[in-house]
Amino acid sequence: MTRLNWEPRRLTAVSADLPDGVTPAGTRGRVLRAALKLFAEYGFFGASIRDIAREVGINSATLYAHYPSKEHMLAELIKIGHEELHRRMRQALAHAASEPAVQLTALVRAQVIVHTDYPLLALVANHELHALTPERAAPALALREECREMLLGVLGSGVAQGVFHSADVTLTGIAIGSMGMRVANWFGPDQPYTREQVTDAFAGFALRLVGVPAEEG
């Protein structure tokens, strides 16, 4: 790291893990994890090709045997991150009972768990999307929109059934999403909460935001 010769402070998390089944094998996977770590820590433009190569332990030219450009590394990370969030939220909703409170709990738990289990991936997906060209960013934005619609759908049906009480479903959805999204910024080994504690707490917060008393959640 040439322009940043001090200790990392952007993250509290340490593991540059990727979801099972989507990590490339061999050197390509090591390159992707190194890019994940450095993009999360210093941002896309703050981490250079040489930084990534040094992290992997190979020459910078070798990177181009695995990815045609730095932006392709970012694009793959952002794709993985958004697909993981979308997949988990979709599954959570599919397996939840039909009551809106149960569905809301399932969606929030899924979002929080993705952010606690893959905090670096969530940071990159949330903060570095602007470094992609619009064509490369579009698929991620589409998945984001679908996640948003899942949440707003549950909120809307809860209000329609009279079990949720919300003056403005859109703002409530934004508030719930904001809480969960930020988890990636503070959750890590230097704080005392387990992912289960955070997940339970934030699911409870979401229910409170829609006016459901704690004992019903």
Place this chain on the structure above:
Amino acid sequence: MTRLNWEPRRLTAVSADLPDGVTPAGTRGRVLRAALKLFAEYGFFGASIRDIAREVGINSATLYAHYPSKEHMLAELIKIGHEELHRRMRQALAHAASEPAVQLTALVRAQVIVHTDYPLLALVANHELHALTPERAAPALALREECREMLLGVLGSGVAQGVFHSADVTLTGIAIGSMGMRVANWFGPDQPYTREQVTDAFAGFALRLVGVPAEEG
């Protein structure tokens, strides 16, 4: 912008305004506002000295008559941003009645208003702090900690007085802060809400998070 030849997509806000009374006069002020716009849009490392000069309409060398380095521009922006948030939250608390619900409302309203009125400044303060050396970042982190303590103090006294019901004050504070912080990312002219609507809604959300029914807020 050489590495980013597409349209901005990170922001919905447009005005690169700074709080009254803290904006430098003359060219220095124009430089600072240009840096604010470009750092918010492309990140500190994504915006070059030449980009900033082009935005101001002067030669890149002239920038150094006003700031000794690019990092000094960022440091001043981050200082202004954190001082504005801290000042408003402190004043809000000072002028609020002693009831915890009133104080919590005042703090959340102050935070949200700073983020709706100075969204670019809030984005830079929140997202680009890691580009500063630890010495330059320390004052901002100290102000952040004081803001956190103001919020946790109000939450704690509300719980102690039995008017707030929170299983975990720390996580509740994180959730409230997360909601407000994200406002800078989505509030702007392309969405239908006024700052008053957002402020009212989020103050209500905070009260719901501490278990205070809507009619008491």
Place this chain on the structure above:
DNA sequence: GTCTATAGATGGATAGAC
């Protein structure tokens, strides 16, 4: 696939005239 070497562009910052 990995390396050495390097091209070619861009970066932050400075010198010195006006």
Place this chain on the structure above:
DNA sequence: GTCTATCCATCTATAGAC
């Protein structure tokens, strides 16, 4: 304070040997 001109480091990416 502003400019032209420039230094030199670093950047992304490529060429070509092994």
